[in-house]
Amino acid sequence: MATAALKRTPLYEQHAKAGAKLVPFAGWEMPVSYEGVRAEHLAVRSGCGVFDVSHMGEIETSGPDALGLLQRLLSNDVSRVDVGGAQYSVLCRDDGGILDDLFTYRLDDGRYLTVTNAANHERDFEWFAEHADEFDAGVSDAIDRYAMLAVQGPEARGIVAGLAAGELPKRMRTTTIDVNGAETLVCGTGYTGEDGVELLVPADDAAATWDALLAAGAKPAGLGARDTLRLEVCFHLYGNDMDEDRNPIEAGLGWCCKEATGFIGSEAVAAAREQGTAQRLAPFVLTGAGIPREGNAVVLDDQEVGIVTSGTMSPCLEVGIGMAYVTAELAEPGTEVEIDVRGKRRPARIESKPLYRREETDG
Amino acid sequence: MAEETYPDDLRYHPEHDWARVEGEEATFGITWYAQDALGEVVFYEPPEVGSEVTKDQAYAEVESVKAVSDVYSPLSGEILAVNEAIADKPEILNEDPYGDGWLVRVKLSSPSEVDELLDVAAYRKLLEDE
Numbered sequence: 001m002a003t004a005a006l007k008r009t010p011l012y013e014q015h016a017k018a019g020a021k022l023v024p025f026a027g028w029e030m031p032v033s034y035e036g037v038r039a040e041h042l043a044v045r046s047g048c049g050v051f052d053v054s055h056m057g058e059i060e061t062s063g064p065d066a067l068g069l070l071q072r073l074l075s076n077d078v079s080r081v082d083v084g085g086a087q088y089s090v091l092c093r094d095d096g097g098i099l100d101d102l103f104t105y106r107l108d109d110g111r112y113l114t115v116t117n118a119a120n121h122e123r124d125f126e127w128f129a130e131h132a133d134e135f136d137a138g139v140s141d142a143i144d145r146y147a148m149l150a151v152q153g154p155e156a157r158g159i160v161a162g163l164a165a166g167e168l169p170k171r172m173r174t175t176t177i178d179v180n181g182a183e184t185l186v187c188g189t190g191y192t193g194e195d196g197v198e199l200l201v202p203a204d205d206a207a208a209t210w211d212a213l214l215a216a217g218a219k220p221a222g223l224g225a226r227d228t229l230r231l232e233v234c235f236h237l238y239g240n241d242m243d244e245d246r247n248p249i250e251a252g253l254g255w256c257c258k259e260a261t262g263f264i265g266s267e268a269v270a271a272a273r274e275q276g277t278a279q280r281l282a283p284f285v286l287t288g289a290g291i292p293r294e295g296n297a298v299v300l301d302d303q304e305v306g307i308v309t310s311g312t313m314s315p316c317l318e319v320g321i322g323m324a325y326v327t328a329e330l331a332e333p334g335t336e337v338e339i340d341v342r343g344k345r346r347p348a349r350i351e352s353k354p355l356y357r358r359e360e361t362d363g
Numbered sequence: 364m365a366e367e368t369y370p371d372d373l374r375y376h377p378e379h380d381w382a383r384v385e386g387e388e389a390t391f392g393i394t395w396y397a398q399d400a401l402g403e404v405v406f407y408e409p410p411e412v413g414s415e416v417t418k419d420q421a422y423a424e425v426e427s428v429k430a431v432s433d434v435y436s437p438l439s440g441e442i443l444a445v446n447e448a449i450a451d452k453p454e455i456l457n458e459d460p461y462g463d464g465w466l467v468r469v470k471l472s473s474p475s476e477v478d479e480l481l482d483v484a485a486y487r488k489l490l491e492d493e
Contacts (some may be wrong), residue, residue: 021402038367038454056415224428289450291406291426313405313426320406342424342431 009054010147010206018220026118028055030223037224037354041315042230044192047154049221050213053090056148062111070112077258086172086189089256092265094320096247100124101238103189105174117238123329147206149199159216170313193233194226228312232356234283240294241309241323250277280331282350288318297340298324300317305330316356367395370461375486376437384477389438392465394488401427404453409445418476438476440469
């Protein structure tokens with residue numbers, strides 16, 4: 001890895017033009033911020049931000065028994081997704097360990113597109129391909145086919161609608177329409193807790209779409225803001241808040257597991273659901289000063305009772321926030337604990353999800 | 364973000380801290396270079412008034428979106444005042460590192476230590492070599 005050249009998305013020139021700070025991320029050279037993390041975060045909460053998430057991968061599953069294959073691999077009940085629908089799930093090993101978390105879109109009868117995390121894409125694709133033999137279905141790696149732009153914020157839909165030759169899909173729906181002259185798969189999904197869409201654009205058209213979004217008022221936003229936004233609403237980050245050593249029950253993802261479908265890992269997940277797990281992932285806020293960070297210990301009565309998996313300063317709440325695996329009985333809103341931040345004990349309280357709630361508007 | 368500047372009237376510590384010496388008292392802060400290297404500052408907790416600081420030793424931490432960094436004391440003494448405003452608005456450190464971004468005011472215990480600090484020309488030379 002150390003000597004491998006970093007991959008660049010089709011929007012590399014656009015990032016340079018917008019003054020991005022670029023950093024290595026999962027083998028890609030990605031924008032971490034442009035104007036500043038805080039400003040970009042607040043722009044997404046109050047207006048519209050656009051993220052280049054082209055490092056995320058796509059796997060297309062097709063064929064007469066595409067559903068059978070996905071039902072075997074994905075934790076959720078894929079049979080409930082109609083054409084134009086979207087669904088979140090996890091990919092598990094036989095022992096229930098989480099290999100990735102994924103969004104799957106049903107494009108047509110017998111045709112699905114699954115979006116993977118950049119760091120897991122190759123492993124996911126091999127896993128899909130390995131199991132495809134048992135079904136009358138094929139899988140293809142679609143990562144080079146698309147650039148992916150996440151347009152997020154209260155003004156996001158209006159901005160995209162102004163460039164689109166058709167009606168945008170509702171939340172958790174997907175449709176192919178013309179956006180800025182390019183045939184685009186528009187998905188009513190995101191990772192910020194705001195309304196908005198994600199656009200899967202042919203790689204060659206991505207730069208023009210990006211430019212048009214900026215011209216229409218979207219602000220470029222980087223991975224830094226993407227992380228603070230998702231943490232405020234307690235969306236999991238693979239590699240931090242879950243990995244192969246955690247099962248979906250302890251990760252708080254039991255809601256997207258339908259063991260009756262018999263997916264790989266379903267028996268382990270059913271056992272964990274029935275017996276409970278030693279730890280649970282729980283969101284928390286610091287009640288005083290400080291910023292919790294990944295790897296900080298969670299402490300109660302001088303005993304280590306957990307570990308922080310994500311932590312940041314919340315730009316909207318203006319306090320330190322995070323998620324931590326803690327002893328299961330402590331994972332209840334209201335539990336007072338301490339976070340050991342580089343040797344300083346910072347008082348914290350376990351909270352319920354999400355930590356940040358969008359203000360109700362009558363729009 | 365402020366423009367890159369290094370005022371002539373300050374003395375500098377090689378760990379990118381400055382001191383504005385006025386008789387037996389001095390004000391400390393971090394340099395433009397330090398805040399630029401840190402990036403967007405998101406957290407600073409002031410030390411306690413009355414506590415002792417020692418030349419070349421850390422007396423506070425400043426945390427940005429990408430790193431945590433110690434703040435070193437350019438001189439020794441006792442803290443007379445701290446800038447509480449930065450705890451509420453840490454971005455002041457990026458916006459005005461030599462003015463509103465001052466960190467502590469100190470009663471010096473060994474004013475002769477000032478002679479060991481760099482003047483602006485020597486500090487600029489150090490930055491060129493970084």
